[in-house]
Amino acid sequence: MSRPTIADIAQRAGVSKGAVSFALNGRPGVSDRTRERILRVAEEMNWRPHSAARALGGARAGAVGLVLARPARTLGVEPFFAQLLSGLQAGLSAHAVALQLMVVEDTAAEVEVYRRWASEHRVDGFILVDLQMRDPRIAVLEELDLPTVVLGGPGRHGRLPAVWADDREAMLSIVDYLAALGHRRIAHLAGLPAFQHTQRRIRALRDASRRLGLDEAVSVPTDFSDAEGAAATRALLARSPRPTAIVYDSDVMAVAGLGVAAEMGVPVPGELSVVSFDDSVLTRIVHPALTALSRDTFALGEQVAGALLGAIADPSTAQDLRTATPRLTVRESTAPPGLGRPTKSV
Amino acid sequence: MSRPTIADIAQRAGVSKGAVSFALNGRPGVSDRTRERILRVAEEMNWRPHSAARALGGARAGAVGLVLARPARTLGVEPFFAQLLSGLQAGLSAHAVALQLMVVEDTAAEVEVYRRWASEHRVDGFILVDLQMRDPRIAVLEELDLPTVVLGGPGRHGRLPAVWADDREAMLSIVDYLAALGHRRIAHLAGLPAFQHTQRRIRALRDASRRLGLDEAVSVPTDFSDAEGAAATRALLARSPRPTAIVYDSDVMAVAGLGVAAEMGVPVPGELSVVSFDDSVLTRIVHPALTALSRDTFALGEQVAGALLGAIADPSTAQDLRTATPRLTVRESTAPPGLGRPTKSV
DNA sequence: GCGATTCACTAAACCGGTCTAGCGACTGGG
DNA sequence: CCCAGTCGCTAGACCGGTTTAGTGAATCGC
Numbered sequence: 001m002s003r004p005t006i007a008d009i010a011q012r013a014g015v016s017k018g019a020v021s022f023a024l025n026g027r028p029g030v031s032d033r034t035r036e037r038i039l040r041v042a043e044e045m046n047w048r049p050h051s052a053a054r055a056l057g058g059a060r061a062g063a064v065g066l067v068l069a070r071p072a073r074t075l076g077v078e079p080f081f082a083q084l085l086s087g088l089q090a091g092l093s094a095h096a097v098a099l100q101l102m103v104v105e106d107t108a109a110e111v112e113v114y115r116r117w118a119s120e121h122r123v124d125g126f127i128l129v130d131l132q133m134r135d136p137r138i139a140v141l142e143e144l145d146l147p148t149v150v151l152g153g154p155g156r157h158g159r160l161p162a163v164w165a166d167d168r169e170a171m172l173s174i175v176d177y178l179a180a181l182g183h184r185r186i187a188h189l190a191g192l193p194a195f196q197h198t199q200r201r202i203r204a205l206r207d208a209s210r211r212l213g214l215d216e217a218v219s220v221p222t223d224f225s226d227a228e229g230a231a232a233t234r235a236l237l238a239r240s241p242r243p244t245a246i247v248y249d250s251d252v253m254a255v256a257g258l259g260v261a262a263e264m265g266v267p268v269p270g271e272l273s274v275v276s277f278d279d280s281v282l283t284r285i286v287h288p289a290l291t292a293l294s295r296d297t298f299a300l301g302e303q304v305a306g307a308l309l310g311a312i313a314d315p316s317t318a319q320d321l322r323t324a325t326p327r328l329t330v331r332e333s334t335a336p337p338g339l340g341r342p343t344k345s346v
Numbered sequence: 347m348s349r350p351t352i353a354d355i356a357q358r359a360g361v362s363k364g365a366v367s368f369a370l371n372g373r374p375g376v377s378d379r380t381r382e383r384i385l386r387v388a389e390e391m392n393w394r395p396h397s398a399a400r401a402l403g404g405a406r407a408g409a410v411g412l413v414l415a416r417p418a419r420t421l422g423v424e425p426f427f428a429q430l431l432s433g434l435q436a437g438l439s440a441h442a443v444a445l446q447l448m449v450v451e452d453t454a455a456e457v458e459v460y461r462r463w464a465s466e467h468r469v470d471g472f473i474l475v476d477l478q479m480r481d482p483r484i485a486v487l488e489e490l491d492l493p494t495v496v497l498g499g500p501g502r503h504g505r506l507p508a509v510w511a512d513d514r515e516a517m518l519s520i521v522d523y524l525a526a527l528g529h530r531r532i533a534h535l536a537g538l539p540a541f542q543h544t545q546r547r548i549r550a551l552r553d554a555s556r557r558l559g560l561d562e563a564v565s566v567p568t569d570f571s572d573a574e575g576a577a578a579t580r581a582l583l584a585r586s587p588r589p590t591a592i593v594y595d596s597d598v599m600a601v602a603g604l605g606v607a608a609e610m611g612v613p614v615p616g617e618l619s620v621v622s623f624d625d626s627v628l629t630r631i632v633h634p635a636l637t638a639l640s641r642d643t644f645a646l647g648e649q650v651a652g653a654l655l656g657a658i659a660d661p662s663t664a665q666d667l668r669t670a671t672p673r674l675t676v677r678e679s680t681a682p683p684g685l686g687r688p689t690k691s692v
Numbered sequence: 693g694c695g696a697t698t699c700a701c702t703a704a705a706c707c708g709g710t711c712t713a714g715c716g717a718c719t720g721g722g
Numbered sequence: 723c724c725c726a727g728t729c730g731c732t733a734g735a736c737c738g739g740t741t742t743a744g745t746g747a748a749t750c751g752c
Contacts (some may be wrong), residue, residue, distance in 0.1 A: 003465060005708055016732045021710060031730060048465035052407070053708035055398035056737045062468075063446065082428050089449040098468070100409070100444050103435040119349060119394040122408075122444070226631045256631040263633065285572050285602040286632060287609065351738055362702045367740060377700060399738035402707045 004045040013041045024049075055121050063098040064308055065123035069110040069130070070103065079251060079280035080297055084151075087301020088127070095309055097124075107132075111140050118144040124312045125149070127304060131157060131196045147311035149304055152197055153320060161311060161318040163304045166325045167197050170293050171204035171247075173328055174275055178245045179212045182336045183273065187236050187243035188219040189229060189253055201249065201277070218243075222253065229253025233260040237272070244337035245273040251282045254290055258333070269335035279329060288332035295326035350391040359387045370395075401467050409444040410654055411469035415456040415476070416449065425597060425626035426643055430497075433647020434473070441655055443470075453478075457486050464490040470658045471495070473650060477503060477542045493657035495650055498543055499666060507657060507664040509650045512671045513543050516639055517550035517593075519674055520621055524591045525558045528682045529619060533582050533589035534565040535575060535599050547595065547623070564589075568599065575599025579606040583618070590683035591619040597628045600636055604679070615681035625675060634678035641672035 006020045013020065015034065022029035023038035024047075030038070055061050066088070068081075085101075092099055100123055104110050114137070117123050125147035128137060138158045141148045150157045153164030178186055188205050191198045202219040209217040220236070222228035229248065236243055237260065248254035254276035258268060266272050268288055276283055276292040283290035303323060311318040352366045359366065361376075361384065368375035369384035370393075376384070401407045412434070414427075431447075438445055446469050450456050460483070463469050471493035474483060484504045487494045496503040499510030524532055534551050537544045548565040555563040566582070568574035575598065582589055583606065594600035600622035604614060612618050614634055622629050622638040629636035649669055657664040 007708075017709080018711075018733080019731060022731090025710090029730070034730080048462060050402070050708050051466035051468050052398045052401035053737090054710080056396070056402055056708080056739085057710040061398070062466075086449065089447070093448055093450065098446050098448055098463075101431075101435070101447050102439055102444055103432060104439065116394060117444075120397040120408075122397050226627050230631075252627065252631065259631055259633045281572050281598065282628075285576070285598070285605050287605045289605075352740095353738075363739080364703080364741075365701060368701090371740085375700070380700080396738050399707090400740080402709085402738080403740045 003050075004042075004047045005050075006047070009038065009042050009045060009047055012045070013038050061121055061124050062096070063100050063123050064092065064125045064127065064312075065100045065102070065114070065117050066127045066129070067110045067113045068101075068103045069105065069107050079282055080278050083280065083297035084129075084301040084304075087298040087303075088305045089301075090298070091302040091305025092309070097309065107136065111137060114140055114144060118146050125308050127151065127308060128157075128160065132194045133196055133199065135196075147308060147315055147318065149308040149311060149318075151300075151304055154322075161307060161320055163300070163307050163321045163323060165295055165300070165323045167200045168204040170277070170295075170326045171201045172208050173325075174247055174277075174293065175205060175208035175212065175214075175217075177328055177330075178247075178273065178275070178334070179208075179214060181245075181273070181334065183245040184214050184337075185241060185243045185245070186214060186217050187246045188217055189232050189236075189246060189248045189257065190219045190221050191224050191249040193221040198249065205247070222249075224250050224253065226252050226256040229256040230260050233257035234264070237261065237264055237266055242266075242272075244271070245275065245334070247275045247277065249277045251276045251278040251280050251290065251292065254278075254292075255282055255286050258286060258288075258290070269333050271338065273334040273337070275328075275334060283331070291331045291334040292329055293326040294329045295324075299323075349396075350388075350393045351396070352393070355384065355388050355391060355393055358391070359384050407467055407470050408442070409446045409469050410438065410471045410473065410658075411446045411448075411460070411463050412473045412475070413456045413459045414447075414449045415451065415453050425628055426624050429626065429643035430475075430647040430650075433644040433649075434651050435647070436644070437648040437651025438655070443655065453482065457483060460486055460490060464492050471654050473497065473654060474503075474506070478540045479542060479545065481542075493654060493661055493664065495654040495657060495664075497646075497650055500668075507653060507666055509646070509653050509667045509669060511641055511646070511669045513546045514550040516623070516641075516672045517547045518554050519671075520593055520623075520639065521551060521554035521558065521560075521563075523674055523676075524593075524619065524621070524680070525554075525560060527619070527680065529560075529591040530683075531561050531587060531589045531591070532563050533592045534563055535578050535582075535592060535594045535603065536565045536567050537570050537595040539567040544595070551593070568595075570596050570599065572598050572602040575602040576606050579603035580610070583607065583610055583612055588612075588618075590617070591621065591680070593621045593623065595623045597622045597624040597626050597636065597638065600624075600638075601628055601632050604632060604634075604636070615679050617684065619680040619683070621674075621680060629677070637677045637680040638675055639672040640675045642670075645669075 006017050010017045010020045019030050020038055023035040051062055088099060102113055104113060126141060127149055129151045131150060131152040142158050148160050150160045150162040153162040190202055205217045205219060220232045222232055246257060248257055254274055258274060261268050261272055268274055274290060276290045279292040279294040283292045300323060307321055352363050356363045356366045365376050366384050369381040370388060397408050434445060448459055450459060472487060473495055475497045477496060477498040488504050494506050496506050496508040499508040536548055551563045551565060566578045568578055592603060594603055600620055604620060607614050607618050614620055620636060622636045625638040625640040629638045646669060653667055
């Protein structure tokens with residue numbers, strides 16, 4: 001016999017299909033003695049549930065969906081995303097829930113996938129990332145009425161629960177640190193302007209600069225790519241006077257910027273301090289190692305997974321979850337401005 | 347009405363469920379006129395197939411499985427893996443097939459997931475990566491009798507079809523290039539010794555060294571992490587005489603090695619040439635930019651996806667597919683040995 | 693012109709579970 | 723002692739598709 005069904009078990013145990021179903025799912029309706037016998041038979045026959053059959057009856061699909069609208073080729077360069085994925089996996093697989101992943105070209109295609117997976121009962125919930133300014137996906141996901149957790153906040157995300165860290169507070173801590181070192185001309189290589197967190201960081205930097213009486217900070221939007229990171233750094237360093245510190249919204253851009261500084265003969269951290277908003281192995285393997293905001297992206301992924309599983313189990317409990325504010329890890333790429341060529345002993 | 351079923355369409359079009367099924371799946375059994383009418387009604391009602399119901403009847407699940415046995419946290423640091431994933435996605439989503447991804451702790455758990463997904467009809471096929479020396483997973487996948495494509499070869503992988511690039515040839519081209527530059531002491535930071543491709547590269551390096559009359563090459567096994575890459579580099583550079591060139595099995599390790607060289611005051615490429623076996627954005631954003639083997643990992647992913655979809659459509663057509671041999675991209679990290687401190691103009 | 697074949701379509705079984713209605717036996721309260 | 727309620731279980735509908743057997747009508751061959 002290829003694959004035993006509950007009917008086979010029922011026959012062998014001398015009970016009905018219904019009794020087997022009750023026993024296997026731990027619900028009332030059978031006596032303890034019978035339950036035990038059924039479980040033993042199921043074990044003997046090496047029975048496994050048929051996920052499709054379960055899903056047909058309106059039950060769980062046993063998977064959650066994550067759809068990313070990016071050019072597929074750029075996925076590989078983002079340590080942040082890869083770490084997040086790892087954390088999600090860890091959180092989900094502990095509960096034997098799989099992750100359906102799909103990368104699409106644009107937001108329209110993304111919405112299409114949401115609709116398809118929902119209508120096909122393929123997933124029990126969604127994870128929404130890369131929140132945009134007026135995000136059209138929120139209305140769609142609300143309409144589909146499947147549990148969804150948004151990564152990012154505290155911006156508007158309709159009735160969907162969110163998991164977020166305080167970007168604003170994080171940016172303020174960076175500016176405070178740089179100002180304490182004596183920096184007055186701080187530049188910012190931002191990400192895609194359509195993203196909510198990009199705008200929040202830009203605003204936080206501007207506010208902090210005013211409060212501390214620094215020069216007006218410039219924020220340059222980019223597409224997060226190493227190419228734009230390098231180009232924008234080149235442009236900033238060609239200015240006069242040039243900034244004494246640059247804050248990068250991603251570590252890939254920060255590393256690219258480091259390369260440009262070396263190429264242009266600008267010593268880091270002697271004449272330019274570099275701070276990355278993301279921390280990953282990248283910031284540690286370059287020289288000088290980068291001062292960076294450490295957020296535990298892996299843990300973040302786990303928390304998102306947990307929040308989503310909770311929302312699936314009981315949608316009424318869903319609520320926003322604020323995670324620990326990222327803390328600044330000081331390494332070798334920051335120093336007081338105008339030190340000139342650093343010596344090894346400094 | 348929440349979700350139209352074929353019964354709804356049948357009623358509206360005034361035909362039977364069976365006729366609707368025939369029409370929607372493009373199989374004979376209905377006239378062209380009727381087929382067209384049914385399709386129009388389905389379109390109007392915005393009908394979508396219920397994947398679970400389909401799978402129940404023994405049809406396709408519409409997803410393929412990829413299971414990785416690694417500590418989840420290390421997933422994030424591998425550009426190779428992320429690129430591969432992107433390519434897989436691209437190849438699969440073009441055919442509306444989803445990727446079911448799961449990261450587990452060890453091979454035993456991995457095998458367990460294969461069994462579960464197969465018995466639950468959750469996937470139509472598998473992708474097997476990180477081929478080991480005597481890989482226990484092959485027998486399991488053959489037994490499960492689901493289409494599977496192996497990434498890596500041409501080692502033993504039973505009856506399963508494989509997609510592979512010629513690692514041996516690639517390593518030979520690196521050694522030829524370094525030997526032509528004048529290097530005679532070449533070291534190799536290898537990956538996990540249990541992997542087939544690690545052994546193939548080690549053997550290729552040794553063979554090439556003998557053939558070219560170079561000093562016996564040393565291959566140091568690592569776990570692919572930046573930490574071991576740095577530690578092993580430090581040990582190699584402390585030797586006397588130290589190697590004049592190091593070949594790294596991954597770009598993360600190569601970048602880490604670059605940092606160690608800088609820290610120890612060994613100029614690259616003046617006194618040490620560095621070659622990476624993997625190419626990604628990483629190799630381009632560091633200074634000096636790394637000479638690396640360029641394989642189009644994204645395209646590789648697409649090819650694997652294509653091979654698997656082909657095997658699912660018709661298992662008898664499955665056969666090994668050898669992809670283009672990676673070519674060496676020469677950048678700034680390689681030069682003739684013993685040049686001393688390089689000048690900008692060289 | 694008549695049987696054989698083809699065609700378009702219907703009715704119903706089927707996949708493997710879940711879930712509800714109902715039934716007989718037992719228990720408890722008054 | 724009788725009726726109501728609970729317990730343990732069964733029979734069978736049901737989810738939304740696919741697939742097969744069968745039916746009536748049209749077409750074909752000779």
